[in-house]
Amino acid sequence: MSQLSSADTTTETPAEEATEVEIDERRQAVLDELTARLGDAVVGSHIRPGDDLWVRVERAAWPEAAQVAKALGYTWFDFLSGIDWLPSPFGRDMDAQVDLQVSGAPVKEPAPLVQGYAGGDTRFQVFARLYSIAAGMGIHFKADLPDDELSIGTWSRTYFGADWHERETAEMFGFHFEGHPHLVKLYLPADFQGFPLRKDFPLLARRVRPWPGIVDVEPMPGGDESEGEGE
Amino acid sequence: MGLVESGKLPKSLNKLLSISRKYSIWAYQWGLACCAIEMGAAFASPRYDVMRLGVIPFPASPRQADLVVIAGTVTDKLAPAVVRLYEQMPDPKYVISMGSCANCGGPYWDSYSVTKGVDQLIPVDVYVPGCPPRPEALLEGILLLQERIAHEDMADRWKGEPIVVG
Amino acid sequence: MTATSDREQIAALAARANDNRVNLDFETEGMTLNMGPQHPATHGTLRIVARLDGEQVISAEPVPGYMHRGYEKLVEVRSYPQINTLVNRIDWLGSFANEVPFILAAEKLMGVEAPPRAQWIRTILFEMSRIANISLFLGDYGLQLGAMTAGFYAFRDREHVLNQIEAATGGRFHPNFDRIGGLKDDLPKGWITDSHRAMDKLLAFCDELDDLLVGNEIFQSRTRGIGVIPRDIALSYGLSGANLRASGVDWDLRRDSCPPGLVYDQADWKVWTHPDGDCFGRTWVRLQETREAALIVKQLLDTIPSGPVMAKVPRIIKVPEGEAYVETENPLGAMGYYIISKGDLVPFRVKIRSASFNNISVVPWVARGAYVPDLISILGSLYFILGDIDR
Numbered sequence: 065m066s067q068l069s070s071a072d073t074t075t076e077t078p079a080e081e082a083t084e085v086e087i088d089e090r091r092q093a094v095l096d097e098l099t100a101r102l103g104d105a106v107v108g109s110h111i112r113p114g115d116d117l118w119v120r121v122e123r124a125a126w127p128e129a130a131q132v133a134k135a136l137g138y139t140w141f142d143f144l145s146g147i148d149w150l151p152s153p154f155g156r157d158m159d160a161q162v163d164l165q166v167s168g169a170p171v172k173e174p175a176p177l178v179q180g181y182a183g184g185d186t187r188f189q190v191f192a193r194l195y196s197i198a199a200g201m202g203i204h205f206k207a208d209l210p211d212d213e214l215s216i217g218t219w220s221r222t223y224f225g226a227d228w229h230e231r232e233t234a235e236m237f238g239f240h241f242e243g244h245p246h247l248v249k250l251y252l253p254a255d256f257q258g259f260p261l262r263k264d265f266p267l268l269a270r271r272v273r274p275w276p277g278i279v280d281v282e283p284m285p286g287g288d289e290s291e292g293e294g295e
Numbered sequence: 296m297g298l299v300e301s302g303k304l305p306k307s308l309n310k311l312l313s314i315s316r317k318y319s320i321w322a323y324q325w326g327l328a329c330c331a332i333e334m335g336a337a338f339a340s341p342r343y344d345v346m347r348l349g350v351i352p353f354p355a356s357p358r359q360a361d362l363v364v365i366a367g368t369v370t371d372k373l374a375p376a377v378v379r380l381y382e383q384m385p386d387p388k389y390v391i392s393m394g395s396c397a398n399c400g401g402p403y404w405d406s407y408s409v410t411k412g413v414d415q416l417i418p419v420d421v422y423v424p425g426c427p428p429r430p431e432a433l434l435e436g437i438l439l440l441q442e443r444i445a446h447e448d449m450a451d452r453w454k455g456e457p458i459v460v461g
Numbered sequence: 462m463t464a465t466s467d468r469e470q471i472a473a474l475a476a477r478a479n480d481n482r483v484n485l486d487f488e489t490e491g492m493t494l495n496m497g498p499q500h501p502a503t504h505g506t507l508r509i510v511a512r513l514d515g516e517q518v519i520s521a522e523p524v525p526g527y528m529h530r531g532y533e534k535l536v537e538v539r540s541y542p543q544i545n546t547l548v549n550r551i552d553w554l555g556s557f558a559n560e561v562p563f564i565l566a567a568e569k570l571m572g573v574e575a576p577p578r579a580q581w582i583r584t585i586l587f588e589m590s591r592i593a594n595i596s597l598f599l600g601d602y603g604l605q606l607g608a609m610t611a612g613f614y615a616f617r618d619r620e621h622v623l624n625q626i627e628a629a630t631g632g633r634f635h636p637n638f639d640r641i642g643g644l645k646d647d648l649p650k651g652w653i654t655d656s657h658r659a660m661d662k663l664l665a666f667c668d669e670l671d672d673l674l675v676g677n678e679i680f681q682s683r684t685r686g687i688g689v690i691p692r693d694i695a696l697s698y699g700l701s702g703a704n705l706r707a708s709g710v711d712w713d714l715r716r717d718s719c720p721p722g723l724v725y726d727q728a729d730w731k732v733w734t735h736p737d738g739d740c741f742g743r744t745w746v747r748l749q750e751t752r753e754a755a756l757i758v759k760q761l762l763d764t765i766p767s768g769p770v771m772a773k774v775p776r777i778i779k780v781p782e783g784e785a786y787v788e789t790e791n792p793l794g795a796m797g798y799y800i801i802s803k804g805d806l807v808p809f810r811v812k813i814r815s816a817s818f819n820n821i822s823v824v825p826w827v828a829r830g831a832y833v834p835d836l837i838s839i840l841g842s843l844y845f846i847l848g849d850i851d852r
């Protein structure tokens with residue numbers, strides 16, 4: 065398999081072009097097939113040649129997307145989860161901002177809310193990955209969830225494995241999966257408050273006591289080794 | 296053993312009792328996370344062989360155990376079970392907290408679901424630090440505990456400070 | 462709860478189960494069996510709530526979460542080298558294997574590639590942690606089914622691999638040895654010869670276990686035909702690793718889509734499958750895999766190229782913006798990291814796809830209609846590590 069030269073663009077080095085274009089076509093074909101079957105429900109896509117395919121579908125078409133993908137041979141269920149695209153209101157990482165506030169320095173403005181590959185319009189997205197063992201390729205599916213209605217159809221009828229993944233996502237992000245047979249908490253105690261993987265969920269231990277180890281990621285005076293961490 | 300608890304036991308008898316207790320510790324292994332494997336290596340593998348120290352690591356239930364080794368991460372969801380297990384054990388009972396997680400939360404010190412130290416729940420006699428501690432460290436912890444048991448006066452069992460290996 | 466309402470409940474459950482594996486002829490009183498959270502057969506703190514009808518399981522629901530440590534949140538506030546330390550502890554028996562997909566995903570985003578020597582050593586250590594992991598399974602599974610000896614043998618021979626891992630990385634497990642762009646250190650002197658010797662011992666251990674455990678009649682009668690998972694169900698639940706291959710799916714990420722950075726194509730080895738999909742098949746595939754891993758290590762040891770073990774990477778690791786997913790064939794199955802980076806010192810979001818989580822979610826399906834003693838066989842053969850379920 066060819067090594068990628070760049071992470072976030074589709075530019076290729078000339079030497080790799082022959083293989084990359086070929087693999088690219090395979091993923092393009094899958095994307096075309098999905099678009100043909102799902103119609104307008106495919107609202108965004110991204111292909112990284114030789115590597116992966118991202119497809120964003122309408123929220124209403126989410127369960128249907130699973131059925132279509134399964135019919136295309138994507139029978140192996142990999143994972144399902146959610147993303148909160150809100151930049152952390154506690155700054156880049158929680159320590160730094162708390163430290164700054166204590167010493168009276170201005171707190172950095174949080175970065176704007178930008179969605180990743182295949183675009184998006186909302187703060188919350190669900191994303192999932194399916195894999196075809198025959199083709200040796202995977203597809204990442206994404207779907208937007210509007211803030212005022214964090215609810216989406218379940219995949220657990222098409223892929224049994226989605227059952228637990230949806231329960232996990234539900235407790236971590238507070239999403240609702242319509243038609244899920246048993247949407248109760250999986251990991252957390254039943255009386256747990258809040259949704260830990262949302263960006264505005266604070267890690268209280270960190271706010272109470274900033275970890276001194278944060279200096280580890282800053283350059284050390286006189287250090288000239290090639291590794292980036294102190295131990 | 297009303298005599299023991301009243302503190303009216305003759306000195307020499309107390310000593311004999313302590314020595315016999317020292318060499319017949321039934322240890323309940325409660326492996327919770329990675330540390331459990333090192334505890335398993337210390338307790339069940341021929342290389343470290345804990346039985347030569349007079350520790351029997353196979354009680355069928357905590358109700359038959361003198362010592363419980365809490366090896367690994369204790370989470371808030373698990374906390375009630377830890378307390379219940381401790382309460383099931385008959386007195387005199389000892390607790391070894393093995394690994395940074397059980398001592399203080401370890402690498403998950405800032406997690407939303409990890410209990411930062413099992414000593415918030417139950418009294419701990421020996422802390423064995425490390426992530427994971429080597430099996431030798433656990434054996435050292437057991438030796439220190441035996442030391443304590445040998446010199447223990449039953450009457451003021453709880454007054455002693457915990458032991459930290461290392 | 463009265464007997465009548467209990468019977469009704471059983472009937473309702475059986476109707477939902479929608480198959481005739483549940484026997485309702487004997488009108489026994491239903492019972493709920495709660496295994497765990499402290500139960501020796503659950504490797505720690507998994508809890509299984511089983512509804513029984515006599516000796517038969519009507520429904521079994523695992524309750525995970527007793528080991529949930531919040532990895533996906535914690536990694537959002539740690540820099541990449543710090544995360545490397547943390548992810549070691551997901552599947553604690555094969556720790557090095559946890560680091561590899563994470564490092565590969567970060568390398569993919571950064572566009573760096575480890576030098577060949579580092580790739581070789583990475584693959585060798587990867588396979589060694591597979592051996593360290595699965596050999597314990599083989600011993601422990603015997604232990605759960607009443608064959609004590611296998612457990613002692615496994616603990617004894619596992620030490621040989623741990624010694625090698627320790628000699629190279631400094632840690633018996635939790636090595637934290639992998640770095641973005643290479644490895645922390647080169648191999649110590651004499652390591653290659655020692656490793657050859659250790660692998661020979663491991664191969665002997667596999668043969669021994671082949672006779673002692675897998676060839677044992679009692680073992681066979683407790684595992685053959687028990688807990689059968691058909692191919693479609695296995696795929697739909699997202700099973701992976703030996704659990705999937707024991708259901709007849711010939712798929713191994715090491716062979717079929719090996720990510721750049723690992724050199725499995727440099728060794729000559731075989732992917733084993735089993736057609737039955739039962740507990741025996743899963744154990745058998747794992748045994749073959751251990752042997753195959755030892756052979757891979759031996760071949761790669763002979764061909765390690767010379768050169769540096771670290772590529773040029775900046776001292777402070779900032780990963781460029783983007784998303785990447787890398788999945789590798791870990792001892793327990795397919796493990797993947799989906800990294801979303803915003804160009805910071807810390808990742809924006811990391812989704813950890815761990816194998817046991819999917820592997821164990823099939824329990825409600827496969828345990829239905831089984832007998833209580835078989836529940837132990839089934840759970841053991843699915844082979845999970847609590848940290849890998851709960852993260």
Ligand code: SF4
Nearest residue numbers: 329330394395396426
């Ligand atoms: S102290 Fe370290 S090795 Fe022990 S359970 Fe905690 S993380 Fe695992």
